[in-house]
Amino acid sequence: MVTIPYFTALTTYFSYGLLFVFGHMRDFFRSFCKSDQSTPEGYAPLCRDFEDFYTRRLYHRIQDCFNRPIASAPDAWIEVSERYSNDNNETLFRTGKTHRCLNLGSYNYLGFASADEYCTPRVVESLKRFSPSTCSSRVDAGTTVLHQELEELIARFVGKPAAMVYGMGFATNSTTLPALIGKGGLIISDSLNHSSIVAGARASGSRITVFQHNTPSHLEEVLREAIADGQPRTHRPWKKIIVVVEGIYSMEGELCKLPEIVAVCNKYKAYLYLDEAHSIGAIGKTGRGICELLGVDTSDIDIMMGTFTKSFGSCGGYIAGSKDLIKYLKAVSPGHLYATAMSPPAVQQVISALKVILGEDGSNRGAQKLARIRENSNFFRAELQKMGCEVLGDHDSPVMPIMLYNPAKIPAFSRECLKRHVAVVGVAFPATPLLLARARMCLSASHTKEDLLKALEVISEVSDMVQIKYFPKDPEKQLKEEQWQQNERKKLS
Amino acid sequence: MSSGLRIGIMDLMNRLILALDAPFAGAVVFGVHFDGHLVVEALLVAVIVFLLFQKSYQPQKRPLTRKEIDQLCDEWVPEPLHPAITKEMEDEPPVLESDAGPRIIVSGKEVINLASANYLGLIGHGKITEACNAALKKYGVGSCGPRGFYGTIDVHLDCEARISKFLGTADSILYSYGLATTSSVIPAFCKRGDIIIADEGVQWGIQNGLFLSRSTVKLFKHNDMKALEKILEEIALEDKRVKKVLNRRFIVVEAIYQNSGQMVPLDEIIRLKEKYNFRVLVDESHSFGVLGKTGRGLTEHYGIPIQKVDIITAGMGYALATTGGFCTGSAKVVDHQRLSGAGYCFSASSPPYLASAAITAMDVLEESPELLVRLQENVTLLWKGLSQARGLKVTSNALSPLFFLQLENTSGSFKNDSMLLQEIVDRMLEDAAVLLTVSKRSLLDNCKLPAGIQLSVSAAHTKSDLLQVIQSLKSVVEAVLDRK
Known part of the structure; x- marks a missing residue:
């Protein structure tokens, strides 16, 4: 967990306080100057003042740091469109000019985002054969041979008897969870789980409790208490309990403590739902995700979920589990019954990417990509830490957030990096807690060593400028470390 | 009986007062006439004060011990992750070997497709x-x-x-x-x-x-x-x-x-x-x-x-x-x-x-505004053809490219209706090479509307294909319903 330094906490609170006071002053004057014409007489306003206060008074000021349009594939280098505003950032327009920037924002872990020698020709072929859409749900006329092939392939890849695919990652979570559990059930969710899990859990109508982020001991405590107390008010025993965790937490870069969590779930007979949106394809020796990296048997995980948006450079998501589970979900899940099937060329992209990862394309590019993402991630993380930045996340994880804390540092960091042709992502409320704003780097296998060195140089310069090196290295300690490293090298040689 | 009891108590009180009166009879302390009444009243006040200061009754809370929780956890048996697989869940959808245009290939056979909402016929454009x-x-x-x-x-x-x-x-x-x-x-x-x-x-x-x-x-x-x-x-x-x-x-x-x-x-x-x-x-x-x-x-x-x-x-x-x-x-x-x-x-x-x-x-x-004209022509053609079908009634709007055919004699149950309709749809695929679908309803869906056969008309459907669909649907429906 992040512990925010006292002084920084103080300045951060002060900054938000100031923004809040000014925002309310402006709201106060606005109520005199401009009557809200968009709300007709007799209607309640479409958004209440407090609902869009954050958007109007905080977000609009730094809007240019988000939603930056790009005019290229989200590869290692992207063309970021230049934008201008005539009304103090409230609306932004593209100028038509673009800047070539190093991309540290996209989830292009394995570098399948751009045209690929193996994938692209096959995708184009499938486009010609199947067209972009089936205009039908999977149960009607939306299942093509490609969908079938992918379902078999992904099941084999993750090590489960069966799998099903959806056309959208978000909908995979939000339509599967309600099919699995309902009234009388309990969902125990990690406190930092993704919004799609929250949406699915809420739509299910079951009870929801959270446990402290990535803390198996607290999960055990919550489970014991829940089972002992039973359902609230009626005190009947729970029908079932599903524990939901993620493989890599996208805003923290942390790996799930899966072996411990599996042990707890097995002990208390709770079902485990693992969301591998960011971890599948990105980590593990052969890209099979968190289970492979941490040595967990996939048969210990009841429901494995993942997306194709990240490592595979496509769209959609999958659920893998026992044969009967998939049969049941295919008969019940609204995402399967009602939604338009996943676009066939996107299906083909995943199939091709998987074949490259598995080495079934007849080359070792997949293994190279996997080695590359690991090297890149670990090198970059170590360098950032050496620099003195506060970097979150675990070894091997390709996601690394750098803590910024103060709200003014988000736009400063983001804009200064962009000026120097490095595109980074600033993350603030609502994706993180208000105080814990951060910049997030996502590494890719398509980054070269030179790319990373350039990025580090820029980040170091900008970090000095916006003062986010919260752990400046002690010069003496650094000297000692260097000496130690030299000794190690000598020993090796 | 209660009045008897009251008389008994009154009698007892009187005797008590008399008994207490006896020692103090006529005693005056600081000008207050002292008798048995006062003693009884003082006693009552003392009892009330005692009761007031008494802690209210609270059963001692005893949280579950570790051992008890362990036992509860051991005893708890969760329901299976999903209910048992029924026969309907085993049904596999048709698998397309081509795009989902007006004519598709399913298991090597060319079939007229009315299951894709490809209204303007833009698939494959x-x-x-x-x-x-x-x-x-x-x-x-x-x-x-x-x-x-x-x-x-x-x-x-x-x-x-x-x-x-x-x-x-x-x-x-x-x-x-x-x-x-x-x-x-x-x-x-x-x-x-x-x-x-x-x-x-x-x-x-x-x-x-x-x-x-x-x-x-x-x-x-x-x-x-x-x-x-x-x-x-x-x-x-x-x-x-x-x-x-x-x-x-x-x-x-x-x-x-x-x-x-x-x-x-x-x-x-x-x-x-x-x-x-x-x-x-x-x-x-x-x-x-x-x-x-x-x-x-x-x-x-x-x-x-x-x-x-x-x-x-x-x-x-x-x-x-x-x-x-x-x-x-x-x-x-x-x-x-x-x-x-x-x-x-x-x-x-x-x-x-x-x-x-x-x-x-x-x-x-x-x-190409003619796409819309062609679509409406197709909708009208199918609507006219299907409204004469026996056993089924068209319940969708006359302009809607999404057709709904419901059973004229509905059983009232979504499941039974859709089983019968599914039989028609299966026969249509097998005998007439036409892909239709029955409306699906997830367990999570709260919609209570009756089941029906769905047809999605496209501007790309040819007139002859649609006429063939009407013709074969009529005969299949008759064959299936007559058998019942």
Whole structure:
């Protein structure tokens, strides 16, 4: 967990306080100057003042740091469109000019985002054969041979008897969870789980409790208490309990403590739902995700979920589990019954990417990509830490957030990096807690060593400028470390 | 008996007083005449004081011990993760070996396809394939990120602008999935305390949105404006009775209902909404690109300015023959969703080639208005042909490209009806080489409308194909129903 330094906490609170006071002053004057014409007489306003206060008074000021349009594939280098505003950032327009920037924002872990020698020709072929859409749900006329092939392939890849695919990652979570559990059930969710899990859990109508982020001991405590107390008010025993965790937490870069969590779930007979949106394809020796990296048997995980948006450079998501589970979900899940099937060329992209990862394309590019993402991630993380930045996340994880804390540092960091042709992502409320704003780097296998060195140089310069090196290295300690490293090298040689 | 008891007690008291009186008889202390009464009263006061200061009875709380919790955990037996697999769950859908155009290949056999909502026949359109091909080469397949974090590709913005230009609205917002559109839009605007009145037959995406919004939801009888007005009237009366802070109020309907093929009378909806100060959300999934002279949807069909409808949503996996969804309306409606629409904010954006396909599809629609003429001709042809069919009745609107055929003699149970209908559909595929579908209903779906056979007509269907469908459907239905 992040512990925010006292002084920084103080300045951060002060900054938000100031923004809040000014925002309310402006709201106060606005109520005199401009009557809200968009709300007709007799209607309640479409958004209440407090609902869009954050958007109007905080977000609009730094809007240019988000939603930056790009005019290229989200590869290692992207063309970021230049934008201008005539009304103090409230609306932004593209100028038509673009800047070539190093991309540290996209989830292009394995570098399948751009045209690929193996994938692209096959995708184009499938486009010609199947067209972009089936205009039908999977149960009607939306299942093509490609969908079938992918379902078999992904099941084999993750090590489960069966799998099903959806056309959208978000909908995979939000339509599967309600099919699995309902009234009388309990969902125990990690406190930092993704919004799609929250949406699915809420739509299910079951009870929801959270446990402290990535803390198996607290999960055990919550489970014991829940089972002992039973359902609230009626005190009947729970029908079932599903524990939901993620493989890599996208805003923290942390790996799930899966072996411990599996042990707890097995002990208390709770079902485990693992969301591998960011971890599948990105980590593990052969890209099979968190289970492979941490040595967990996939048969210990009841429901494995993942997306194709990240490592595979496509769209959609999958659920893998026992044969009967998939049969049941295919008969019940609204995402399967009602939604338009996943676009066939996107299906083909995943199939091709998987074949490259598995080495079934007849080359070792997949293994190279996997080695590359690991090297890149670990090198970059170590360098950032050496620099003195506060970097979150675990070894091997390709996601690394750098803590910024103060709200003014988000736009400063983001804009200064962009000026120097490095595109980074600033993350603030609502994706993180208000105080814990951060910049997030996502590494890719398509980054070269030179790319990373350039990025580090820029980040170091900008970090000095916006003062986010919260752990400046002690010069003496650094000297000692260097000496130690030299000794190690000598020993090796 | 109780009076006997009272007399007994009185007698006892008198004796006690007399007995206590005896020692103090006539005693006067500090001018107070001292007798037995005082002693008894003092005793009573003492008892009351004692009782008052007594701790109230509280059974000692004994939390469960570790051992007890262990035992409870051991004893707890969860239900299986999913119920037992029934026979219907084993059913496998047809697997396509070609695109989902008007004629498809299923298990090596060419089949007429009426199961894809390819209303304008744009599947396999050369121009769209070309646009997708160019986009695939330039942008790759996926966008590798949500819109906020470099997942906004310029074609997404172009597509949003194209939709607004096509419909004449201020702004639009793209979602990467049709089903997630309504589920995100509704909770973005309605919260606890707001009121939503929705049709009872709305599709699951809307039902989910209604549930997630936590608003007060009232359902009216399917496509029944009188029932809607009655509910509105009730709410107006309630307002008069209790003055409250104004809350947000929405009427949520579908232009053409996915669950019945019926069309909502928009003129009536607009009249009611204006009379009772409600906003209206219309899902145009099955009418966008279909209804109206130029395919601009329900508002064009009714000749109502599009600004009168506050929020319009639509899936793009129908007439536009791509994937995704959009919401369009005033600038404020769209802007608010960019941070509050869960499916927009927290999901990867749609693959850029699908946005390109949508843009090109609208171009094609504007360039070739004959598509709409052909579609309406096909709809009319099928409608005329099927309304004479014995055993089934067409319950969808005469202009709807989504047909619904229900059993004339319904059993009243969705399951039994759909089993019988499934038999017809299976026979149609086997004997007549025509792919139709029976409406599906998830266990999570609250819609109670009866089951029916669905047919989606396309502008690309040839007349002879449709005539063949009518002919074979009639004979198959007769054969199946006669056997029963």
